[in-house]
Amino acid sequence: MVMAALADRFGITKLFRANGDVLAMSEFGIDEDDDEPDYRYYDVVQGVAVIPISGTLVQKSGYMRPTCGMTGYDGIRANLSMALDDSSVKAIMLDIDSGGGEVAGCFDLVDAIYSARGKKPIWAVLSEAAYSAAYAIASAADRITVPRTGGTGSVGVICAHVDFSKALAKDGIAVTMIHYGARKADGSEFMPLSDQALARFQADVDELGELFVATVARNRKLSVAKVRGTQASTYLGAAGVAIGFADEVMSPDEAFRSLLAELGD
Known part of the structure; x- marks a missing residue:
């Protein structure tokens, strides 16, 4: 049975609240604990901690929810850390719908999820898609x-360099880069990307790509060869x-029902 905490997400029903109190529940007849601890930033649904992951993924948002x-x-x-330590949580559900995001911080999080396997069941339930960084996170689940x-x-990994130098020159604008270190200005949008800079950035992207492939x-x-062979393709259903x-x-x-059944609820 699907709890009202998931209802808006799944388009099943609405949960009506006034001053934080539940006034009406769905026809599924799910009971919700009205005494949720204030420190929780995830919903606990019949023993399952639902952690929402949606939109663009960034290293630091400063918020506990999307x-x-x-x-x-x-x-x-x-x-994740709180849910693992929460005695009322029997399993963790990562509710994912994201096209991906930043590399920074992603693989450390993925390793933390992977290391948590065996402590409590962790399911990645895609409420539509998990691509790129979002898929890295999903792959760490059981x-x-x-x-x-x-x-x-x-x-896969992607980055871009935009060269505005010709457009600026056309408008009569000259930019002089003043820097210490021969490579300090590599990647500047005010100058063409040199072959040396391109090779260096490509090497970084390749290294990150291999880390992604090995992690998945x-x-x-x-096999690493099988994952690498997908060439960053996406797959429907x-x-x-x-x-x-x-x-x-x-x-x-x-x-969600399947996860509850596995828990014996």
């Missing part, structure tokens, strides 16, 4: 479910299961 279209790795890590229209993958291979028990990037095609509410 806000302004972003989720911070700092908030996810804090919620189990991944994806809806038929949802997606997984994009195991470890988490999903796949069942195709993600076939490639090994997800375990089952399920709608989010069905996946």
Whole structure:
């Protein structure tokens, strides 16, 4: 049964509140604990801590929940830590719908989730898609479910350099870079990217890409060659299961019921 805390997300029903008190619940007849501790920033639904992960992923948002279209790795890590120590939590559900985000902080969080395996069941329930950094996070869970229209993958790294030098010159604007260190201005948008700078940045991207590939291979028990061979492709629904990037095609509410069944509730 799907608790009202998930209702808006899954489009099933509405939970009406006044002054923080529950006035009406859904037709599913789920009971909710009205005495939620103030320190919790995640919902606990029949013993399952639901940690929302949506929008653009950033290293530090300063918030414990998604806000302004972003989720911070700092908030996810804090919620994970609290849920692992929370005696009322029997399992953790990562509610993911994100196209990815920053590299910084991502893999440390992924390793923390992976290290928590075995302490409590951790499921990544995609409430649509988990791409790139979001998929890195999902891959660390014990189990991944994806809806038929949802997606997984994009195991790759991308960055861009924009050169405004010609546009500025056309407008009669000259920019003089004053710097210490021959490579200090590499990547500046006010000058063309040199071959040497491009090679250096490409090497960094390659190193991060190999880290991503190795991490997913470890988490999903796949060969490095197989993950690398996807070439950062994305996979819709069942195709993600076939490639090994997800375990089952399920709608989010069905996946939640399945997790409760595994817990014996």
